[in-house]
Amino acid sequence: MKKNVYVFHFEDIEDDWERVLLYDVETVPDLQTLKEVIASGNREYLDAMKAQHVCMAMRSHIYQSLRTIEANKVLKRYEKHERDGWTYFTRMNTNAEEIAKDIASVASAYDLDLAAHNGKRFDFLVLELVKDGRVYEAKGNVFFVRRGKYHRLIDTLELTGENLENSCKAMGVELSKAYDEDLRAYLENDVYMLARLVDALRQAGIKYTMTRTARKFFYDVVSPEGIKRVKTITDEGFAPEYAGGRTEVFKAWAGDVKVFDVNSLYPFVMARFLYPATVKEGEDIVIRVWKARQPQSFTAYIDSIREAVKETLLTDARRLKDLVEMKSVYYHAKVRLKGIHASFKDLEDVILRYFPFSHKLKGRRVFSLNPSAVYHVEGYEVAFLAFFDFELLDLYVSEAEKLWFAPEVERLYEERKRAKKEGDLLKVAQKKAVLVNLYGVFGLRQEKTTTKRIKRTEKEKLLPLFDGYRDVEVIEEARLLKAYGDAKTLNVAVLNKEYVVEEKTKDFVRVMSAPTIATGTTSHGRFWLLANIYHIVLNRGGEVYYCDTDSVFTNITLESTDEMGGFKHEGTYRKAFFLAPKTYILEDEKGQVEIAAKGTGDALVKEFITQTFKTNFRLLRRMAISLDRKTHKIPQGDGWLRTLQDEVDYFSHWRGVMEKAMVEIENENVRNDLRTILDEATKKGRARV
Numbered sequence: 001m002k003k004n005v006y007v008f009h010f011e012d013i014e015d016d017w018e019r020v021l022l023y024d025v026e027t028v029p030d031l032q033t034l035k036e037v038i039a040s041g042n043r044e045y046l047d048a049m050k051a052q053h054v055c056m057a058m059r060s061h062i063y064q065s066l067r068t069i070e071a072n073k074v075l076k077r078y079e080k081h082e083r084d085g086w087t088y089f090t091r092m093n094t095n096a097e098e099i100a101k102d103i104a105s106v107a108s109a110y111d112l113d114l115a116a117h118n119g120k121r122f123d124f125l126v127l128e129l130v131k132d133g134r135v136y137e138a139k140g141n142v143f144f145v146r147r148g149k150y151h152r153l154i155d156t157l158e159l160t161g162e163n164l165e166n167s168c169k170a171m172g173v174e175l176s177k178a179y180d181e182d183l184r185a186y187l188e189n190d191v192y193m194l195a196r197l198v199d200a201l202r203q204a205g206i207k208y209t210m211t212r213t214a215r216k217f218f219y220d221v222v223s224p225e226g227i228k229r230v231k232t233i234t235d236e237g238f239a240p241e242y243a244g245g246r247t248e249v250f251k252a253w254a255g256d257v258k259v260f261d262v263n264s265l266y267p268f269v270m271a272r273f274l275y276p277a278t279v280k281e282g283e284d285i286v287i288r289v290w291k292a293r294q295p296q297s298f299t300a301y302i303d304s305i306r307e308a309v310k311e312t313l314l315t316d317a318r319r320l321k322d323l324v325e326m327k328s329v330y331y332h333a334k335v336r337l338k339g340i341h342a343s344f345k346d347l348e349d350v351i352l353r354y355f356p357f358s359h360k361l362k363g364r365r366v367f368s369l370n371p372s373a374v375y376h377v378e379g380y381e382v383a384f385l386a387f388f389d390f391e392l393l394d395l396y397v398s399e400a401e402k403l404w405f406a407p408e409v410e411r412l413y414e415e416r417k418r419a420k421k422e423g424d425l426l427k428v429a430q431k432k433a434v435l436v437n438l439y440g441v442f443g444l445r446q447e448k449t450t451t452k453r454i455k456r457t458e459k460e461k462l463l464p465l466f467d468g469y470r471d472v473e474v475i476e477e478a479r480l481l482k483a484y485g486d487a488k489t490l491n492v493a494v495l496n497k498e499y500v501v502e503e504k505t506k507d508f509v510r511v512m513s514a515p516t517i518a519t520g521t522t523s524h525g526r527f528w529l530l531a532n533i534y535h536i537v538l539n540r541g542g543e544v545y546y547c548d549t550d551s552v553f554t555n556i557t558l559e560s561t562d563e564m565g566g567f568k569h570e571g572t573y574r575k576a577f578f579l580a581p582k583t584y585i586l587e588d589e590k591g592q593v594e595i596a597a598k599g600t601g602d603a604l605v606k607e608f609i610t611q612t613f614k615t616n617f618r619l620l621r622r623m624a625i626s627l628d629r630k631t632h633k634i635p636q637g638d639g640w641l642r643t644l645q646d647e648v649d650y651f652s653h654w655r656g657v658m659e660k661a662m663v664e665i666e667n668e669n670v671r672n673d674l675r676t677i678l679d680e681a682t683k684k685g686r687a688r689v
Contacts, residue, residue, distance in 0.1 A: 001291065002236040007229055008442060008514040013216040017202040020154065021058050021112040022086075023103060024190045025051035025096075025123050031183040046609050047617035048125040051096040053183065055191040056103065060087045062110060071109035074102050086195045092184055100129040104144070107151050113208070114144060115154040117164045117194055124153050125611055135613045141209065142613075154208045156197060159433070164193050171200035172425035204430040214437035217412075221405050228283040230442070230514045235291040238396050240332060240519040241376035241486065242443060242508075243358060245549030246526045247581040248367055250353060252635035252657045254545045257553050257576040257586070260560070260567040262529065264413060265550035267435045268565035269524035271409040273321070273380065276330045276516045277399035285404065287516055289332065292395040298331065299392055302385050306343055309386040313347075317534035321527075324380045327400075330520075332378045334394040335385065337369055344387045347538075353640070354533050354544070356384035361645075362471045363484045366632050368643040372470075374486070379520055380527040403517070409438065413564045443518030447506045454499045462499050465490065525549065528565070546578045553578075577661040579654065580631075583624045585661055585670060593667040597624035604673040625650065625658075627681055651681045 027045040028034045029052065037045055060082050078089035091102070104127065107114055116123035120142065127135060133146035135153075142153040160167035168175050173196045207213040222228075262268070278285045292298065305323065312319050337357075340348050358365045359373035374393065377385060403409075416431035454461050466472065469483035469490055481492040487507065493500040508515040529547060536542040542556035552567075553576065560569040573594075575587040582598035597604050604624045611617040633641040634653035658678060662671045 004234045004236055004238060006232040006508060006510050006513050006515060008512060009229055010219045010222055010227065011215070012219050013207050013212045015207040015212060017198050018059065019062065019112050020115045020198065021056055021103070021107050021110070022115050022191055022194050022198065023054060023056040023123060024116060024187060024194065025099060025126060026053045026183065026187050027051050028183070031181055031186055034183065043607070043609065043619055048122045048611060049096050049129070049617060051099050051126055052094060053092045053187055054099045054102070055088060055090045055187045056106060057086045057088045057191050057195050058110065058112060060085055063087045066110060068109045070105055074105045083192060084195070088188055088191060090184055090188055096126050097129050100126040103127065104130045104133055104146050108146055108149055111149065113152040113154060115156060115198065117155070118157045119153060119155040121611065125613065128613060152208060156194065159201065159206060159210060164190060164197070168193055168197050170425065171197060171204065171429055173197060173200050200426060204426040206430060206433050210433055210437040211441055213433045214441045217434045218405065218441065221408050226283060227280065227285055229285070230287065231284045232287045232289070232514050232516055234289040235396065237291065238289055238332070239486070240378070240515045242445065242519050242522065243365065243376070244522050246367070246529055247548045249546050249578040249581060249633065250641060251545040251578065252639045252641065252654070253577050253660060254555070254639065255575055256555060257545060257573045258555065258557060259551060259553050259570040260558050261570050262550040263562060263566055263568050264435055264564050265525050265528065266439050266521055267409050267413055269521055269528060270403055270438055271406045272565065273524045274325055274330065274400040275403050275520045277401040278404055287398070287514065289396050289398045289516060292397050295392055295395040298333065298395050301327070302382070305383070306341065306386045309383055310343060313534060314538060316539055317531050320383045320531050321380060324383050330379060330398045330400040331382050332396040333382060333392060335375050335377060336371065336373070336391040336393060337375060338371060338389040338391060341387060341389050350537055351387050354530065354537065356381065356387070356530055360484055360486065361632065362473055362647060363489060364632070368632065370645055379523045381523055417562060439518060439521035442514040444509050444513045445506050446509050447504060450503050452501050454501060456497055456499065462492070462501070465501060545576065546584065548582065575664055577657060579625055579657065580629070585665060587665055591666050593665060593670055595670065605676050623677055625677055
């Protein structure tokens with residue numbers, strides 16, 4: 001049988017924040033205008049291509065070590081000063097084209113990478129104006145290329161996730177914002193803050209990207225052993241499913257809601273759970289996954305543990321972990337579910353509400369029982385197969401053991417806990433940066449798109465292309481067809497004389513991923529979350545209204561602990577309305593309202609800016625609850641959701657939930673946002689009135 005091989009290479013990461021050019025640009029004419037823009041929400045000056053002022057900074061010893069003709073010609077137009085080991089260069093009242101050319105010239109002359117805070121959405125965009133340069137993106141990294149030199153573009157916002165001032169506070173940087181009423185002083189102060197942040201990142205050992213920071217950790221772990229690669233060898237046909245975390249609404253509204261987060265969920269499962277076993281072979285760590293020789297033995301295994309699974313589920317569902325580990329075998333199974341097994345019929349309502357597995361339906365991941373769907377089940381999640389009668393379609397196996405670096409993950413977590421108690425913010429940031437990004441290092445995937453054209457007169461060539469796809473969707477009266485498969489999508493545009501067929505696939509890359517570690521981690525995370533949900537519902541008599549990867553919203557109080565894998569209490573709310581995954585309204589006991597709306601900020605309806613290297617400056621009006629949203633789950637009279645196999649119009653079924661929120665939420669702004677959504681939906685005929 002042929003083999004598939006994935007090779008992940010460890011390497012030392014030399015980023016040390018030494019050779020970087022920091023910069024910030026401003027578009028407003030003066031500081032007063034900036035204050036008015038911030039106060040009024042005026043969007044006029046948010047286009048980076050209208051930059052008028054710039055401040056750059058590089059380390060003073062680098063500036064003094066090399067004076068090229070090109071650099072001198074540029075920098076003589078700038079006002080200069082030194083501060084804390086950095087030299088700052090400021091130029092006011094110019095234009096974006098000149099700014100872009102100057103930044104490119106200085107970076108090229110000194111061979112520097114470029115860093116800015118929120119650079120990808122703003123400051124870096126001016127580089128598009130450099131006529132003899134271009135922006136190049138590869139595997140998540142962005143480079144500016146000019147005259148054969150590649151300059152990495154480092155967005156410090158991606159490292160901290162906060163605005164510049166809060167990022168500095170999180171890294172323990174003391175700041176003063178003393179810039180009087182002068183725009184130049186304001187601009188220079190921002191770059192000074194950025195320089196202090198960069199120095200703090202350097203001291204904490206955080207690299208140019210979080211992925212590189214985590215990869216450095218793995219290099220340090222394996223290099224003393226002389227290991228250079230993780231090599232995953234699988235029998236042909238093995239295709240792991242990278243499903244990610246579970247985010248789901250179970251009830252549309254609730255009162256007295258308590259929120260608990262799992263402490264470091266993914267580091268926890270990487271430290272404590274079993275994965276496909278590894279062996280050391282020379283400079284390689286080798287993972288082997290093979291096609292099961294006797295797949296029927298897996299069905300027999302599930303039959304043999306049904307009674308034990310039910311007993312454990314009804315006593316302490318979290319101990320299902322121990323039950324699975326007794327086998328010491330790691331399974332990757334592909335199954336169809338026929339229905340609830342007779343021995344679990346008394347738990348059918350709970351199983352269907354908090355369903356353990358997901359499948360793809362028209363491109364969306366749905367947790368529901370569908371006899372025609374194909375489910376991928378691996379690792380500890382196989383315990384949940386005991387709930388069902390099922391048909392085994394495919395099976396791959398490997399031996400099971402803990403990850404070779406599990407003790408290092410435990411050590412990292414304990415060091416982070418100790419640093420938090422000691423108030424060492426730099427060490428906290430460093431350990432967190434590694435812990436949060438550990439598993440993603442191994443999960444690199446790439447999307448590939450292939451396009452072909454078929455004449456309308458040769459329709460017979462089109463139909464075979466749909467083999468392996470399901471859930472064919474007709475859009476705009478058959479002018480566009482869409483079909484969905486496992487990690488792939490097929491789009492067919494129907495033109496007058498031909499079909500334009502576009503196939504998109506997203507797969508693990510062979511040269512820089514270890515898929516079983518990546519998929520195993522997300523699978524284990526879903527298992528632990530659901531095991532705790534079953535514990536709350538079946539063992540503690542509680543309810544769970546909503547979950548999001550590592551958190552549960554429930555009506556009972558759980559033990560709060562700082563131990564890895566345990567729950568930490570995050571807040572209590574007297575009212576909650578869950579309008580969609582990652583879209584909800586919470587009202588606390590003081591009447592303060594918290595709105596979560598993915599991608600929309602603090603409001604359910606918000607104007608926001610989009611400008612990237614691929615798009616021009618645009619203003620968009622985005623609604624957290626889109627008018628075109630479809631749903632597979634609809635609320636019943638008591639708020640609990642019922643799962644549908646077909647998509648339906650969202651507003652038809654959720655309008656009552658939003659109206660209920662409008663009555664019960666005290667905050668007038670929230671009520672107005674909901675009213676805006678409902679009014680627009682009504683006008684466009686998207687909802688029944």
